[in-house]
Amino acid sequence: MRYIVTIVFLFIAGASFAQADSVSLKKAVADFNKALINKDSVTIKKLVYDKITYGHSNGWIQSRKDIIDDLYSGKIVYNVIDQYFDNIILDGSTASVRETANLNVEMAGKPLQLKLKILQVWIWKKKGWQLFSRQSVKN
Numbered sequence: 001m002r003y004i005v006t007i008v009f010l011f012i013a014g015a016s017f018a019q020a021d022s023v024s025l026k027k028a029v030a031d032f033n034k035a036l037i038n039k040d041s042v043t044i045k046k047l048v049y050d051k052i053t054y055g056h057s058n059g060w061i062q063s064r065k066d067i068i069d070d071l072y073s074g075k076i077v078y079n080v081i082d083q084y085f086d087n088i089i090l091d092g093s094t095a096s097v098r099e100t101a102n103l104n105v106e107m108a109g110k111p112l113q114l115k116l117k118i119l120q121v122w123i124w125k126k127k128g129w130q131l132f133s134r135q136s137v138k139n
Helices: 002-038 041-047 064-073
Strands: 048-055 076-091 094-107 110-125 128-138
Touching (some): 002 110, 048 064, 064 076
Parallel strands (some): 048 128
Antiparallel strands (some): 076 094
């Protein structure tokens, strides 16, 4: 009987741990979006992998340095990012996040309303979740 109770307890604990990972991942995605809006380079550096490939729906690819530099130069300004999670898959220290997002941005001073499908790949490092790769397409 003790073995059954132990197994049930471990199963519940494992399920709780998986839920915590999903919650921390969703928080990392939300924190990244807030950092883009607020031009928070400290948070962006924390959440973005050094060798990221950050792909936009127009084919434009950015590095981590580009993301930060372009925010401060005004090349791109994020005003609103409304996201809706479509699918999250966790596998060990890697996760994929599919989402639909409505964005209100300015590109070189020109306002744009975008509806995008986005795929993000996140990896777990000692510091927490880091965005490893991102690609968006127009929806």
